[in-house]
Amino acid sequence: MLCERITTIGLPDPSGPIDSVWVDATSTILKCARDTLGETEGGRRGNRAAWFWNEHLQRVVKAKKDAFKAWQKTMTLEALAEYKRKKKETKAEVVKAKNAAMDEVHEKLDSSQGEKHVFRLAKARHKAFLDSSEVRAVKDEGGKVLRDPLTVKQRCRMYFSHLSNEEFPRKERVSTPPTAGPIQAWTIEEVRKVVKKMKVGKAAGPDGVPVEVWKSLGELGLQWLTTFFSNITWSARIPQARKDSVIVPVFKRKGDVIDCANYRGIKLIAHTMKIYERLVDMRPRDVVEIASDQFAFIPERSVIDAIFIARQVMEKYREKDRSCHIAFLDLEKAYDRLPQTILWEVMRERGIPEYMVNIVQDMHDGATARVHTVHGTTSKFTIAVGVQEGSALSPFLFIMTIDTVVEHLLEGPLFYSSVCR
Structure with missing residues (x-):
């Protein structure tokens, strides 16, 4: 979709003045990217130990926590049974999501960019044991x-x-x-x-x-x-x-x-x-x-x-x-x-x-x-x-x-x- 939008709008004539051509081309590409892909706010990266996390798991875990709070509030057997059922479902969903993420990782490792992904994983694991990721002084x-x-x-x-x-x-x-x-x-x-x-x-x-x-x-x-x-x-x-x-x-x-x-x-x-x-x-x-x-x-x-x-x-x-x-x-x-x-x-x-x-x-x-x-x-x-x-x-x-x-x-x-x- 991004390529189609850039093609539709069109890039400036590359034989024109160097600086103006580059400014126009950059602004066109960035505008098309924002309209098509959106824009993130950046910020710190999440916990790499939960790299398989997604919105579906977030909702499942929230439902389990709500069931736990309901049981703590009422202390009834029905609420306890509901909490145990939600807990079991959450564990199953986490295992399912982790296996799916691992399959995706294996596919990436078998691709032409596999070597790069291996080094990325090793680098991320090594950084977890370092305290120099963010130096403020x-x-x-x-x-x-x-x-x-x-x-x-x-x-x-x-x-x-x-x-x-x-x-x-x-x-x-x-x-x-x-x-x-x-x-x-x-x-x-x-x-x-x-x-x-x-x-x-x-x-x-x-x-x-x-x-x-x-x-x-x-x-x-x-x-x-x-x-x-x-x-x-x-x-x-x-x-x-x-x-x-x-x-x-x-x-x-x-x-x-x-x-x-x-x-x-x-x-x-x-x-x-x-x-x-x-x-x-x-x-x-x-x-x-x-x-x-x-x-x-x-x-x-x-x-x-x-x-x-x-x-x-x-x-x-x-x-x-x-x-x-x-x-x-x-x-x-x-x-x-x-x-x-x-x-x-x-x-x-x-x-x-x-x-x-x-x-x-x-x-x-x-x-x-x-x-x-x-x-x-x-x-x-x-x-x-x-x-x-x-x-x-x-x-x-x-x-x-x-x-x-x-x-x-x-x-x-x-x-x-x-x-x-």
Whole structure:
């Protein structure tokens, strides 16, 4: 019904002005969704132990409680018999509902999204034993505990704003001449491939439009996105919706739970722009050759492979009774501290066409973010340093930069994972 309503109303012309097209498209989709599906108020999630609960069980349990109250009030044998009958019926209905819910879970586990549901169940069970699901206090720079909602929001905003704008001193590099190349429009097959890879059930960005909308719209949605993304590429101008994000602090499961430094800021970005990011990610990978000793974020090169190689090396050294030394380098706040000017120079050095450099540069210029806390969302602040955690394009940009830096520093066969070599 939602797709039919969107089709009936129609999306705006995707070849028009970028920002106005995106605003009109978003408002149309959200209006159709509200009219068709309704709107929830959100709030805390219910008890996960009663995940099989429904309105029918609610009515049955209420009838049992009413029968119990009637028996307590009259203390007659008839009321007692009625209460026992209601109690027996309630138990039977609960068992029936639980079995039906379990059958539904088993069907989900056998589906193509089964692996995702397994991890969801395990994650929910693990969270039940943690007390860090809702933190209402944080520490300031001096270690003082802040409990006032306004000061907590200000502290979170100040921390992530400082993190997103702190840049270490460095030497200036010699500029690399740009690589000229024709601007290539996106094809519907490229968009179809990317949309198919997008996962469902993920938190939507600030615009509130999930990727499920484009998946359900089928060919109509693919054609609209193809024209819209080609329009963005030709104009080299990203909608402001892509530059706005919401930072969700995720506890690293180590250290003090009320210390902001122990949280990783994951940015929620508009899903439509994440589709575009995946498109932009495809073409540089065809141009840039990452060293064979890079593991993670490369197809068929997993971190597990690097671990296996390290174990094999250690075993060989043990067989020869020789010492083996392995060094691990952890780059603190690696994504957040990457200088953007270095990123543009690296892209040019690796031969990426200048129009692609301009697109990525416009993605980061003027980027803003807000921090989501239990007390509400903070005001916006600008982001001038680093690449965004949560962006589909960031992993490749980061490993390309690290790979280029290492080429200028080291020689010899070494391997690394993400940030280590």
